Amino acid sequence: MEITVFNFVIVIFNIFGRFCSVKPTSDFIQFRRINALDGITCQASQNMFNVTEVQSGIKCSLLCTEAQACVGVFHQAQTKECFGCSSFTADETLSRAGTRFYGRVPGTNVAEGKQTTMSSVSSKHVNYGGDKGVDGITNQDLWQGFCFHTEYESSPWWRVDLGAKYGIFSVKLYNILNSGGVWKARDLRLSIGITLETMDIVGSVLGQIDDIHTFNFSAGIEGRYVQVTLMGANVLHLCEIQVFGFSV
Missing domain, CATH: 2.60.120.260 (Galactose-binding domain-like)
Incomplete structure (x- = not known):
């Protein structure tokens, strides 16, 4: 399965507990749009949050930065729903039309100890x-x-x-x-x-x-x-x- 992505970076300034700025910098949390995972969402047991009235995929991704275990989000542009997932696998996901996936690129070395x-x-x-x-x-x-x-x-x-x-x-x-x-x-x-x-x-x-x-x-x-x-x-x-x- 080919993964098509684009990148954006999110800089976090914590002022009274709120995120208030988005711009490129060397100090960043990175997300990637992965088209191949569009149209699904994670199961309830893997769902960390479900928030409504989230206007964009970038704002949806910002919510993921608040939860350390969050690996990515699905954003539904029409309903403005944002689903944050702790994990998901292809055979356990649920179909949900219109969602777009934004994956959090971790600073974790997944090869260590393997x-x-x-x-x-x-x-x-x-x-x-x-x-x-x-x-x-x-x-x-x-x-x-x-x-x-x-x-x-x-x-x-x-x-x-x-x-x-x-x-x-x-x-x-x-x-x-x-x-x-x-x-x-x-x-x-x-x-x-x-x-x-x-x-x-x-x-x-x-x-x-x-x-x-x-x-x-x-x-x-x-x-x-x-x-x-x-x-x-x-x-x-x-x-x-x-x-x-x-x-x-």
């Missing part, structure tokens, strides 16, 4: 397994033991299973910093898929990647599995891989 797999683990660094890539530690010193490290091989890869389907909007790779550039990660390919059989290449970098390299997907990509593959023969090592998105 199950990982990799093509090999270095025999010289047996404690540098795949779990080091999702341990929540962004220390980029390879020798302090917070990075994963494969053997030297053809097309080494690392993969995380997010455990469920997510709408993914960015993936951040933390390169090692202490190799003098000789062994830093380079020539990488990023793949995302809902199943292992449907993995698609969604980004690549020829040459050395940045110290912190971010792949952004303005339209969002649905996926459960995220894989990084080195193109060619070499070792693959990174110190953290973060995946940002929300459950769909």
Whole structure:
């Protein structure tokens, strides 16, 4: 399912407990319009609030910022109803004509602590397994033991299973910093898929990647599995891989 979105940012100024300004800034809470989820709403058990006389989707989204557990809102322009949801899944949603969905893009790394797999683990660094890539530690010193490290091989890869389907909007790779550039990660390919059989290449970098390299997907990509593959023969090592998105 393709996700079509546009972005807007909401800045919160708390004056006597009210929201009073909307404008771009570096300090923001971000929402995305996701057309693919229009025409539904979450079940009563997942509904955090149902407010009437809400004039726009932006104002509806503002209500979501007041509730930390809110993942998004459905706004009905004709009736001016606003429904805030704590969660929802495609097989549990209710049909509701005319609603438009605005998803809250969380600052949460949905890959942290998830199950990982990799093509090999270095025999010289047996404690540098795949779990080091999702341990929540962004220390980029390879020798302090917070990075994963494969053997030297053809097309080494690392993969995380997010455990469920997510709408993914960015993936951040933390390169090692202490190799003098000789062994830093380079020539990488990023793949995302809902199943292992449907993995698609969604980004690549020829040459050395940045110290912190971010792949952004303005339209969002649905996926459960995220894989990084080195193109060619070499070792693959990174110190953290973060995946940002929300459950769909």
